[in-house]
Amino acid sequence: MSTKVGRLLVPATGSVDGADEFYGTPPLTRMRDYSRDGVLRSLEDSLQRLGLDRVDIALIHDPDDFLSQAADGAYPALAELRGQGVVGAIGAGMNSATALTWLVERCDLDCVLAAGRYTLLDDSAAESLFPLCLRRGVAVLAGGVFNSGILAGPDDGATYDYAPAAPATLTRARRMRDACARYGVPLAAAALQFTLRHPAVTAAVVGLRSPEEVTADISYLSTPIPDALWAELE
Numbered sequence: 001m002s003t004k005v006g007r008l009l010v011p012a013t014g015s016v017d018g019a020d021e022f023y024g025t026p027p028l029t030r031m032r033d034y035s036r037d038g039v040l041r042s043l044e045d046s047l048q049r050l051g052l053d054r055v056d057i058a059l060i061h062d063p064d065d066f067l068s069q070a071a072d073g074a075y076p077a078l079a080e081l082r083g084q085g086v087v088g089a090i091g092a093g094m095n096s097a098t099a100l101t102w103l104v105e106r107c108d109l110d111c112v113l114a115a116g117r118y119t120l121l122d123d124s125a126a127e128s129l130f131p132l133c134l135r136r137g138v139a140v141l142a143g144g145v146f147n148s149g150i151l152a153g154p155d156d157g158a159t160y161d162y163a164p165a166a167p168a169t170l171t172r173a174r175r176m177r178d179a180c181a182r183y184g185v186p187l188a189a190a191a192l193q194f195t196l197r198h199p200a201v202t203a204a205v206v207g208l209r210s211p212e213e214v215t216a217d218i219s220y221l222s223t224p225i226p227d228a229l230w231a232e233l234e
Contacts, residue, residue, distance in 0.1 A: 001052065004061035004093060005042040006034050006074060021162075034060065034069040039077040043086070054086050059093040059113055060103075067102055075107045082110075093143070095161070097125040104132050113205065116144030116161055118198065120151055120176055120191050120233060121169065130200035142195040143205040151176075151191035176233055183229045189220035190233060197230075 009028040017023055020030065033042070043058060058078055063070035070092070078090040092103050093113030100112050112133065117125040118140075125140075133140050145151070150158040150165050154173035158165050165173070177187040195204045208214050 001050070001055045002057035002059065003043070003046040003050070003055050004059045005039045005046075005078070006032060006061040006063055006066075006070070008033050008038060008042055009045065032066065034063050034066045034074040036073050036077040039074045040081075043081065054088070056088040057091065057111065058087040058089075059091050059111075061092075062094055063092065063103075064094060064096055064099050067099060071103060071106050075103075075109075079108065089139075091138075091141075093141075095144075097127070097129045100125075101129045101132055104129070104136060104138055109138055111139040111141060111202070113141040113143050115205075116147050118142050118195055118201065119145055119147050120194050121147050121160070121172060126198060126200075130198060133200050139202040140198075140200045141203050141205050142198075142201045145192050145195045145204050145206060146188065152188045154187070179232045180229065183226055185223060185225055185229060186220065188216070189223035190225055190229065192217065192220045193223070193225055194233070 008031045010031050012027045012029040016025060016027060016029055047053060047055070058081070060070050060074045063074065078087065081087045082090050089110035091109045091111035091113065092100060093115065094100050095115045095117065097114060097117040100114055103109065104112060114125045114129060116122060130140065148159045148162045150160045150169065150173045154170055154177050158170060160166070160169050180187045180190050192204055192206065195201055206217055208217070
């Protein structure tokens with residue numbers, strides 16, 4: 001069981017439907033707070049909503065513009081909670097491999113959630129973050145393995161990092177899809193298994209909207225992928 005800290009939900013003063021592209025949400029506004037008090041409140045609120053007294057993993061959520069506050073405020077608070085057994089492991093979850101590297105260098109983290117930065121289209125996390133994590137024994141959770149959709153189906157309208165894919169990116173994904181097709185392999189299977197091939201990666205994190213997608217992802221994990229296809233893709 002994992003949760004994130006660093007954003008508080010406070011009563012909204014007006015309509016919030018559609019804010020940050022969230023729809024059908026309660027009348028609450030998300031407010032960033034990476035201070036010690038903010039983290040303690042964030043986790044306490046999460047535990048109350050979950051009906052639990054502890055979680056296995058607590059991640060500092062997207063502190064890109066608040067790295068010093070995350071290192072000096074959020075991290076010490078989480079380290080204390082880890083010592084008390086309220087959380088089993090602590091880390092950070094971000095889209096930026098550079099920012100995650102900065103935090104791993106300065107904090108005693110157990111894990112990081114690197115979203116979208118180790119995929120068939122973007123392997124930037126392998127440059128500095130992954131070697132550092134291997135040296136320091138930090139587990140990597142690879143999120144966004146489909147880059148928000150394009151590697152699950154590179155069709156017109158496909159998204160890359162939560163926005164419409166640029167023509168050049170769409171062309172790359174289609175070339176990968178066609179290469180996979182020559183070997184009878186779904187592109188999504190190659191995208192999912194690619195992340196798990198790196199020795200730093202402990203787990204791949206995928207979004208699931210239906211039972212059918214659960215079944216599909218399980219089948220992708222067991223799809224045989226020839227070495228010749230990996231050579232083409234890489």
